[in-house]
Amino acid sequence: MQTQLLPVTPEALARAGALIRSGELVAFPTETVYGLGANALDGAAVKRIFEAKGRPGDNPLIAHISALEQLAPLIAVRPSPTARALMDACWPGPMTLIFPKSSLVPDEVTAGLTTVAVRFPAHPAARALIDAAGVPIAAPSANRSGRPSPTTAKHVLEDMDGRIPLILDGGACQVGLESTVIDMTGETPRVLRPGGITPKRIAEICGGVAVDEAVMRPLKEGEVARSPGMKYRHYAPAGALTIVKGEPGAVERAIRELYDESQASGKRPLILSLQGHIPAYGDRRVLSLGADEAEMARSIFARLRDADALGADAIFSEAVPADGLGLAVMNRLGRAAAFHIVEAEQH
Ligand code: TXA
Ligand code: MG
Numbered sequence: 001m002q003t004q005l006l007p008v009t010p011e012a013l014a015r016a017g018a019l020i021r022s023g024e025l026v027a028f029p030t031e032t033v034y035g036l037g038a039n040a041l042d043g044a045a046v047k048r049i050f051e052a053k054g055r056p057g058d059n060p061l062i063a064h065i066s067a068l069e070q071l072a073p074l075i076a077v078r079p080s081p082t083a084r085a086l087m088d089a090c091w092p093g094p095m096t097l098i099f100p101k102s103s104l105v106p107d108e109v110t111a112g113l114t115t116v117a118v119r120f121p122a123h124p125a126a127r128a129l130i131d132a133a134g135v136p137i138a139a140p141s142a143n144r145s146g147r148p149s150p151t152t153a154k155h156v157l158e159d160m161d162g163r164i165p166l167i168l169d170g171g172a173c174q175v176g177l178e179s180t181v182i183d184m185t186g187e188t189p190r191v192l193r194p195g196g197i198t199p200k201r202i203a204e205i206c207g208g209v210a211v212d213e214a215v216m217r218p219l220k221e222g223e224v225a226r227s228p229g230m231k232y233r234h235y236a237p238a239g240a241l242t243i244v245k246g247e248p249g250a251v252e253r254a255i256r257e258l259y260d261e262s263q264a265s266g267k268r269p270l271i272l273s274l275q276g277h278i279p280a281y282g283d284r285r286v287l288s289l290g291a292d293e294a295e296m297a298r299s300i301f302a303r304l305r306d307a308d309a310l311g312a313d314a315i316f317s318e319a320v321p322a323d324g325l326g327l328a329v330m331n332r333l334g335r336a337a338a339f340h341i342v343e344a345e346q347h
Pocket of ligand 2 (some may be wrong): 140141149
């Protein structure tokens with residue numbers, strides 16, 4: 001199959017909408033990451049997403065809508081006042097809500113679960129595509145399973161060339177990390193995956209929030225994941241990634257040592273550093289994560305791909321505090337590193 005890459009024009013959107021309606025896949029930009037979309041009401045079309053990504057069949061997808069009225073047919077309940085408050089405050093935007101599903105949603109979307117995840121994205125191209133298709137669009141991130149999520153159309157092409165007919169190119173994604181996934185089926189909203197909408201913001205809107213404890217650690221042996229996506233190693237670069245935590249001075253010292261040891265043993269190490277700390281690493285090989293959490297969120301997946309392209313086999317990354325947007329950044333980095341974390345002061 002030939003994969004076309006088109007800028008977002010009315011003609012490209014019309015073609016993309018027609019492809020979705022005919023059961024084909026289209027990759028498209030959102031404000032978080034690029035999605036790989038199919039008609040969410042067509043089980044056979046949705047199955048193709050799993051094939052193109054190599055995604056495990058038990059990991060459910062998010063259904064994307066382009067107007068609030070499109071939510072009701074997909075879910076089996078009326079949204080609670082809490083859910084409505086979240087929707088009013090954060091939709092359209094980088095937030096996904098989980099509700100009991102209606103019979104309209106095929107099992108392929110929810111991987112057999114009785115709940116469905118729904119998101120109303122803010123990106124104009126994503127909304128225009130859903131409008132052009134005239135159906136909700138089921139879409140995971142448009143990477144091959146296990147690879148870092150794509151934040152540019154070029155990343156999508158790296159992973160999907162020859163596997164899908166069309167990629168809509170809308171430039172680089174604004175947020176850079178996937179949406180905040182919130183389970184709305186209990187009393188209190190529960191964050192299953194942190195993202196651009198932080199727990200603090202959710203608590204301000206709803207008066208309370210729970211953060212699933214599996215967010216910042218690996219699942220224990222035999223533990224059942226509330227969100228199936230949590231049990232897979234994710235976002236992983238080919239090289240072994242180590243996160244180094246602590247006071248900046250101690251972190252820089254530990255990373256210099258780890259890098260030098262690694263190089264002495266014949267490896268090709270690489271450092272991922274906040275912009276301001278780069279001079280501390282001298283002439284060692286360093287890539288910048290940007291100046292702060294927001295820039296790190298936007299750049300982290302691209303840097304993990306760069307690490308692969310450079311053939312790095314030992315990657316040492318600085319950390320940021322795991323609060324605010326930093327919680328989402330450290331959740332993704334932690335998973336990419338299979339939670340291999342070194343405390344700089346103890347090194
Ligand atoms: O920002 C995003 O959310 C992007 C863009 C394309 O919208 N999409 C995305 O999809 O990240 P994906 O498939 O890579 O991640 C969806 C996550 C997975 O961790 C999955 O397990 C979880 O949401 N999920 C989906 N449906 C669920 C459900 N019914 N119950 C619990 N978790 C669910
Ligand atoms: Mg994904």
